[in-house]
Amino acid sequence: MSQTALIGNPNTGKTSLFNSLTGSYEHVGNWSGVTIEKKIGKLKTEDGFLIDLPGVYSLHPLSKDEAVVIRYMLHEHPQTLLNIVDASLLERNLQLTVQLLEYGKPLILCLNMVDVAERRGLKIDDRLLSKRLGVPVIPVIARKGEGCQEISVLLNQTIQTKPIAIFYGDMVERAIDSIVRLLPENLPFSARWLALHLLEQNPYAMEFAQEWISEEELKQQIEAVSQELKKHGDSTVSRSIFNTRKNWISQIVNECVVMEEKASAVNWTKRIDDVLTHKILGVPIFLAFMYLLFMMTFNWIGTPLSDMLDRFFNGPLTKWMEQLLVSIHAGPFVRALVLNGIVGGVGGVLVFIPQIFVLFFFISFLEDSGYMARAALVMDRLMEKVGLNGKAFIPMVIGFGCNVPGVMAARTIEQPKERLLTILLTPLMSCSARLPVYALFTGAFFDHHQGEIVFSLYVLGISVAFLLAKLFSSTVLKNEASIFVIELPPYRVPQWKTLWLSTWDKGKGFVRKAGTFIFGGSVFIWLLSYMGPGGIGVSMDESFLAKIGGLIAPLLVPLGFGTWQAASSLLTGFLAKEVVVSTMNIIYHAANTSSLKGVITGNFTPLSAYSFIVFILLYVPCVATVAAIRHETGSKKWTFFSIGYGLAIAYLLSFIIYQGGQLFI
Amino acid sequence: MIINSLIVAAVFGYAGYTLYRYIQRTKQGGHCAHCSLKDKCTTKCETVKKESISH
Numbered sequence: 051m052s053q054t055a056l057i058g059n060p061n062t063g064k065t066s067l068f069n070s071l072t073g074s075y076e077h078v079g080n081w082s083g084v085t086i087e088k089k090i091g092k093l094k095t096e097d098g099f100l101i102d103l104p105g106v107y108s109l110h111p112l113s114k115d116e117a118v119v120i121r122y123m124l125h126e127h128p129q130t131l132l133n134i135v136d137a138s139l140l141e142r143n144l145q146l147t148v149q150l151l152e153y154g155k156p157l158i159l160c161l162n163m164v165d166v167a168e169r170r171g172l173k174i175d176d177r178l179l180s181k182r183l184g185v186p187v188i189p190v191i192a193r194k195g196e197g198c199q200e201i202s203v204l205l206n207q208t209i210q211t212k213p214i215a216i217f218y219g220d221m222v223e224r225a226i227d228s229i230v231r232l233l234p235e236n237l238p239f240s241a242r243w244l245a246l247h248l249l250e251q252n253p254y255a256m257e258f259a260q261e262w263i264s265e266e267e268l269k270q271q272i273e274a275v276s277q278e279l280k281k282h283g284d285s286t287v288s289r290s291i292f293n294t295r296k297n298w299i300s301q302i303v304n305e306c307v308v309m310e311e312k313a314s315a316v317n318w319t320k321r322i323d324d325v326l327t328h329k330i331l332g333v334p335i336f337l338a339f340m341y342l343l344f345m346m347t348f349n350w351i352g353t354p355l356s357d358m359l360d361r362f363f364n365g366p367l368t369k370w371m372e373q374l375l376v377s378i379h380a381g382p383f384v385r386a387l388v389l390n391g392i393v394g395g396v397g398g399v400l401v402f403i404p405q406i407f408v409l410f411f412f413i414s415f416l417e418d419s420g421y422m423a424r425a426a427l428v429m430d431r432l433m434e435k436v437g438l439n440g441k442a443f444i445p446m447v448i449g450f451g452c453n454v455p456g457v458m459a460a461r462t463i464e465q466p467k468e469r470l471l472t473i474l475l476t477p478l479m480s481c482s483a484r485l486p487v488y489a490l491f492t493g494a495f496f497d498h499h500q501g502e503i504v505f506s507l508y509v510l511g512i513s514v515a516f517l518l519a520k521l522f523s524s525t526v527l528k529n530e531a532s533i534f535v536i537e538l539p540p541y542r543v544p545q546w547k548t549l550w551l552s553t554w555d556k557g558k559g560f561v562r563k564a565g566t567f568i569f570g571g572s573v574f575i576w577l578l579s580y581m582g583p584g585g586i587g588v589s590m591d592e593s594f595l596a597k598i599g600g601l602i603a604p605l606l607v608p609l610g611f612g613t614w615q616a617a618s619s620l621l622t623g624f625l626a627k628e629v630v631v632s633t634m635n636i637i638y639h640a641a642n643t644s645s646l647k648g649v650i651t652g653n654f655t656p657l658s659a660y661s662f663i664v665f666i667l668l669y670v671p672c673v674a675t676v677a678a679i680r681h682e683t684g685s686k687k688w689t690f691f692s693i694g695y696g697l698a699i700a701y702l703l704s705f706i707i708y709q710g711g712q713l714f715i
Numbered sequence: 716m717i718i719n720s721l722i723v724a725a726v727f728g729y730a731g732y733t734l735y736r737y738i739q740r741t742k743q744g745g746h747c748a749h750c751s752l753k754d755k756c757t758t759k760c761e762t763v764k765k766e767s768i769s770h
Contacts, residue, residue: 381719387726570733573726674740 052098054205057119057150058134061141061539063162066192067134068102071202093205099376101128108140109149110252110288120247120254123153127238130209131157132201137167137174138190138540140307144299145292147183154213154240157185158204159195168538171310178304185211193545213240218294221278222287224270225249232263232486242399248287249275318508319540323424332428339416339425341505341539347409347482348492348500356489356643362395364642383587387576390636395572399628400564401643402486413450414552416543422447426536436516437523439463440536443474446515449479450508451556453675456481457682471519473682474692477671478515480508482560483627487666490631494647495656503660507667514699516667527577532713563626575622579636590637608702610658610708611667620665626672657715661708668700 072091079425091100103119104212111117122128133150135143140161150157161176176627180187186204190197217223229245237244247255248268256265273285326335346352371393415424425447441463449456456476461482463469482486488507492500578595582588590596591614599618606620615637623630640646654662670693672678680689 378718380722384719384722387723392726438721566733567737570737573730574734674737 052130053101053128054093054098054130054132055103056132056134056164056515057103057124057126058105058160058327059107059136059139059146061537062105062136062143062410063136063192064102064105064134067132067162067175067198067201067653068100068158071205072100072193074291084461086667094202096230098129098205100132106146108146109247110250111254117254122250123239124254124258128155130205131155131158132205133191134160134162136169137161137164138172140167140172140174141299141303143576144303145295145590148214148295148359149243150297151183151185151211151214152216152240152243154243156209156211158209159183159185159187160192161187161189162192162444165191165502173305173308173310174476179302181532182302182305184214185209186341193548193612196574213242213641215242216294216298218246218291220377221275221282222249222290222294225275229268229271232267233259234262245677250291254410270525284329284494310450317593319538322541323538325390326421326424326499327427329431332424333432336425336428337509339421340508341501343409343412343416344508345501346412346503347405348489348504350501353493353500354409354491359695360401360643363401364644367397368393368642372406386580387573390639391573392569394635394640395632396564396569398631398640398643398646399486400561403557403561404487404633405489406482406485407553409482410451410556411549411553413447414549414556415544417447418542418548418552420539420541423538427538430536432516433519436520437468438471438475438516438519439468442468442475445472445476446479446512449476449481452559453477453479453481453671454678457678460682467523470683470688471522471709473558473679474522474688474695475515475519477675477679477692477696478511478518478668480511480667481627483563483672486631487623487659488663490634490643490647491650491654491663493643494651495654503663507663510605510664510703511667514703518695518699540617560628563628567626568628568632571622571625571629575633576636577628580666590639593632596635607710609704611654611665612663613653615653616662620669622668624673626674627666630666657708658713661711664699664707665704668696668703670696 056064056068068362071093091102092098093100101122104116104120106116106119109120109123110388111120127166131150131153133146133147135202151296161174161179164174167174174189176187176189186198186209188197188204190201192198195606209216218226226242226245226249229248233241233244235241244255245257248259248263251268251273256268264346272287279285279287328335330460371388372385375388380388418427426440426443429443433440433442445456445459445463447456448459453476456479457473460469460472461477463472488504489500492503496503575595578598579590579593580587582593583597584592594616596614598621599614602617602621603612603614606617609715615634618637619630619633624634634640634650635646638646640647640649650659670676676689676693679692680686680712683689
């Protein structure tokens with residue numbers, strides 16, 4: 051089966067093109083760093099695979115995710131390269147294109163975002179560009195799928211392209227020749243391409259070629275060329291190669307691109323940016339957007355929809371289930387299992403789907419409009435002060451959906467200690483699994499201020515993360531600060547299809563989990579509540595669940611929720627945070643969310659309820675996140691640390707809130 | 716009686732299966748498990764060579 055590699059700079063629309071050509075859906079974002087591993091999809095029209103690689107500016111990697119590309123090209127040898135470039139930033143994008151052209155494999159150049167380029171007054175002669183580069187050039191608008199058909203047709207044909215041979219000057223050329231002589235003749239790609247990467251001291255190329263050319267030998271070659279170059283005013287071999295390519299590209303761009311006086315779009319973007327990324331106003335604007343997000347989710351749109359769903363589960367659905375169970379003569383055990391275990395456990399979580407989807411819809415809207423990249427820039431100033439990199443904001447926002455991909459997204463951070471710090475702090479971002487717990491408690495105790503209370507929890511999570519970042523970066527994780535570079539994509543009006551797909555992508559895990567793991571967990575918890583040391587069908591207070599929870603409950607008394615019910619819910623919440631709600635539904639025998647709210651108002655006070663949800667926000671990450679932390683840090687020590695500090699900070703804050711609050715109430 | 720047994724077996728069987736699968740996925744560290752292409756992906760989730768984090 052043939053392999054086509056999709057390569058390009060970050061944020062050039064690779065994932066959109068991938069979706070159009072393969073028919074599968076992968077998360078698309080209007081900001082850098084969405085693809086962190088290679089993704090493989092089957093081409094729609096051809097018997098082959100399309101490999102989506104992380105966005106890179108050069109084949110010389112700076113971070114772990116960027117190394118995926120060079121390693122792939124060295125070891126897996128794609129038959130065709132599909133290079134996607136941002137037409138509005140052609141000159142910069144061509145730096146990577148040149149390196150791909152030198153690879154010596156057939157290449158198709160996709161000129162994406164031609165519409166944006168035109169709005170910016172850039173007119174690109176794609177035919178002339180094709181002639182000058184010696185490869186097919188297809189103008190596309192990947193988001194709308196325009197031009198994708200032509201690419202599919204081309205992928206079905208045999209494309210013959212010759213590797214370009216830029217003249218790098220006598221000295222560099224001599225070094226290239228002598229390295230090529232040492233390399234085997236049967237390399238699956240151009241030996242000249244590998245020689246150039248060796249001269250640029252690309253660590254992955256050096257590792258690949260070490261059996262033919264030793265590091266010592268290579269260093270001698272580079273040293274010899276550098277000495278010669280210095281005599282002629284160039285600083286290093288890499289710099290000389292870069293400059294030669296830059297000149298070559300500038301010449302082509304001058305020939306193929308006409309700049310018209312039409313800078314209104316750029317001006318608009320700049321004007322909006324002046325406000326949104328303002329030094330003083332930037333952070334309050336970001337917080338205002340977040341506040342609006344939660345008001346819409348909890349007060350204006352999400353909760354009314356959730357209430358409707360709850361009425362359906364409570365009314366018709368439960369009635370039908372009961373009738374069905376009676377009609378098939380189900381015994382009391384089966385009735386209790388289905389109605390209390392499954393409907394109570396799974397249904398209790400499912401009713402919060404509307405709120406979760408509303409929240410994700412607006413987060414997707416902010417991402418796709420281009421605002422999130424600005425938010426990362428605004429937050430960078432704050433994050434820099436606490437020892438984090440602005441790039442850490444991206445994993446943290448992803449963490450609002452689910453902490454697992456958030457922890458994984460930390461790979462885009464180059465500096466190892468900043469990466470570790472981000473991995474450790476991402477679980478403090480309030481993931482969607484915690485939303486049902488917030489919705490339940492805020493609905494019960496703070497009915498008219500749900501949005502504000504949940505907003506306060508998110509802000510608390512971010513603030514604690516920043517404070518701990520400052521603490522860790524000045525004690526256990528001292529590091530050198532690195533520079534944050536982020537590309538600000540042009541603003542755009544999000545498309546409904548993209549918004550829906552992005553919302554679904556974020557929320558589908560929640561729905562799937564309700565039908566699988568929450569189901570299994572609910573049955574297991576129900577069984578623990580139905581059985582006890584005294585046998586089967588015991589009263590709830592005599593059940594295994596009560597006994598286990600009772601062991602921990604005394605520790606929670608100072609926090610305001612020292613009951614076995616709260617302790618058991620917290621224990622099961624380690625499996626997945628939604629299970630806290632399932633457990634409460636089962637423990638309190640609640641027929642629906644409204645009656646559960648009624649029961650918990652009898653067992654909590656508003657103060658202890660707030661203390662409880664703060665504890666839920668901060669205590670241990672769920673088991674899947676713990677596994678991801680273990681995988682990403684490769685260290686048991688840091689995995690236990692992430693659990694330990696979470697518990698400690700949750701206990702401390704809940705203690706302060708409850709005990710401090712009692713002084714005023 | 717038979718129906719009761721069947722329902723109990725089906726519910727506990729499925730519940731056990733979902734818990735088992737969840738634990739298996741968790742062991743993977745979330746890599747393939749959280750990739751929306753995992754059903755179409757034909758190669759294993761080969762990630763970048765792990766760089767040890769210096770402490």
